[in-house]
Amino acid sequence: MGWRLALAVHPDSGQGTAARMAGTVAARLRAEAAHLELITPASPERFRQRVADCRTSGLDALVVLGGDGAAHQAVQCCAGTDVSLGLVPCGTGNDFARALGIPRDPRAALDALVSALRHGRRRPPRRLDLGRVDGADAAAARWFGTVLCTGFDAAVNARANSMPWPRGPRRYDVALLQELMSLRPRPVVVDTDAGRLTLRATLVAVGNTAFYGGGIPICPSAVYDDGAFDVTVVGPVSPLRLARILPRLRTGTHVRHPSVHTLRASRVHVAGAPEWPVFADGDPVGALPVSVTCVPGALSVLG
Incomplete structure (x- = not known):
């Protein structure tokens, strides 16, 4: 019996790359499937609804052609179910694919996915x-695969999302500079099953995987199948000192800075300034306080 698949295409991902590849991806998947449903709605709201509908439609797998935002919506559908997730990344950051070792070139990722479908009945999908x-x-819980953050980095994300220009990664560079100029550490309590931190903080990142922001290993030791989060907390720093720490983020060596605290925990509660936004997988999920739990084996992934 063949696979029952849905292909969710976020057409704007990769500045139109997803739209250009949709036909090729659909043709490759159709050759492996008994049924293929194509999801290409025009609005973000309709995209979310169509993906959510896949949860109860009897599918074997939901394949996403898009970036981290589209993958985040698919995770909401697949979490805690037997519907497997397949990724063909073509967004700006592709942090979830990076953490899972999926090729960031969409054509190479498609080849890997097709191979997984051909062998999937004999080699079960991995759980993470x-x-x-x-x-x-x-019942309305939100799920995330990469990093949940609050503080400076979440403020950068929120500002970037509100900016019509520039497009692409440069928008985040501009937002970072603007937020850096208005940096104000706030009192925060990070309460976990492994201990408590009470301090003035600049940012808090809770990592199920290591990366956010297009390959920044904010929680460099985080892995997706160890049953715990890695938590990175940057204490009270001036804009100048934070500017000096930021380059170390790209190599993961920021965790050795004396202003950076790390811990591992399966449950985390962050309380503090209610004006601090909270983002997960690059999507807004509210504001402080926030409680999160690591759920082992909650997602099945092809490839």
């Missing part, structure tokens, strides 16, 4: 952990 953003309504 997810972070769950806990709330009063368990």
Whole structure:
């Protein structure tokens, strides 16, 4: 019996790369599938709804052609189910694919995915952990695969999302400079099952995997199947000192700076300034306080 697949295409990803590749990807998948449903809605709201509908439609796998934002929506569908996730990354950051070892070249990723489909009935998909953003309504929990953050980095993300120009990665560079000029550390309590930190902080990052922001290893030791988060907390630093730390983020050596604290935990609660936004997988999920839990084996991934 063949695979029952859905292909969700986020057409704007990679400045149109996803739209240009959609036909090729669909043809390759159709050759391996008994059924292929194509999801290409025009609006972000409709995209989210169509992906959510896949959760109860009897699919074997949901394949995403897009970036981290599209992957985040697919995670909401696949988390805690037997619907496997397949990724053909073609966004700006592709941090989830990077953490999973999926080729960041979309054609190479497609080849790997097709190979996984051909051998998938004999070689089960791998299981990986997810972070769950806990709330009063368990049925409405949000999930994340990469990093949840608050403070400076989340503010950069929020500002970048509100900027119509420039497009692409340069938008984040401009947002970073603007947020750096208005940097104000705030009192924060990071309460975990492994201990508590009470301090004035610049940012808090809770990593299910290592990367955010297009390959920045903010939680460099985080892996996706160890049942725990890696947490990175940057204490009170001046704009000048933070500017000096930022280049070390690209190599992961920032964790050796005396202003940086790290710990490992499976449950994390962050309380502090209510104006601090919270982002997960690059998407807004609210503001402080926030509680998150690492859920082992919550996601099945092809390839």
